[in-house]
Amino acid sequence: MIAVVGATGHVGGEVVAQLAATGVPVRALTRRPDGWTGPAVEVADVAAFGAFAGARAAFLMTAEPIVPGGRPEVLGSLVRAAVDAGVEQLVLLSVFSGSAGDDVLGYWNAACETLVVDSGVPWTLLRPGRFFSNALAWARFVGDGSVPVGFARRAAAGIDPADVAAVAVRGLTGDLVGAAPRLTGPESLTPLEELRVLGEVLGRPLTACEIDPDAVARGMLAGGTAPEVVDAVVARTLHDDEGAEPLPAVRTLLGREPRRFADWARAHATAFATPAD
């Protein structure tokens, strides 16, 4: 059996679906087992004692951190629970930059990767670029036709979370022990270009309303993100070109091309439906 943390999320949800589709026994871990609407698999509370009991392998992730120290603390308890349960294979959803960077994000990411690497359990680290699913933040504005877009001209070779999940599934079968692949999609697009593609897929013109970085920062602060996290996110996004160029890892590991943003948009078009649709 394979335990999947973040099972209701963009990547974890795909990991559950892909494993279940091939008949692999799965335990979906969530904070709200009662609200599960995914495939017919075993579901358990991620924080419950025994959440990893009987699991051969585990997919681990933490949600976006909103308080300093939160991310390694949360992951530390997940790793301990998995190790104590005798899990034999760990796959961590990390970030493109891995442990690099001397800001708070670099510290957290390094601490998280180290927790897994030093766990004594065979591991795989996944280092994906920007997720296509970030575009879901645009859904509530699509009806207006005018969509606020932050960091609108920063290009990234974004990736479909389903492709990240497909690589995770390989890691969970013990195929990528000790590997830390950097995962991107097949093309470099700015958010402005992604919005244009989304409009074409939805068949409606979408106009970008560009948000300047100060306004993005104010929005993050208002949402409760710690100031040092806001500073690090803004500085990295403005000054760091990592992840802008497509890399071959997904094609090499999966034996097929990674999905394009347009593929993702078509598959998720219903998420952008408006009351008028």
Ligand SMILES: NC(=O)c1ccc[n+]([C@@H]2O[C@H](COP(=O)([O-])OP(=O)(O)OC[C@H]3O[C@@H](n4cnc5c(N)ncnc54)[C@H](OP(=O)(O)O)[C@@H]3O)[C@@H](O)[C@H]2O)c1
């Ligand atoms: N977005 C990107 O562009 C990007 C790029 C590279 C790497 N990453 C990394 O990928 C991870 C996010 O993956 P994802 O998009 O699959 O996750 P996600 O969909 O945002 O969240 C996964 C699950 O985590 C739980 N969760 C959400 N907020 C939480 C909170 N505050 N505290 C505890 N649990 C919470 C929720 O599950 P339940 O409610 O069911 O418990 C949620 O379904 C992060 O570690 C991020 O750094 C993201």
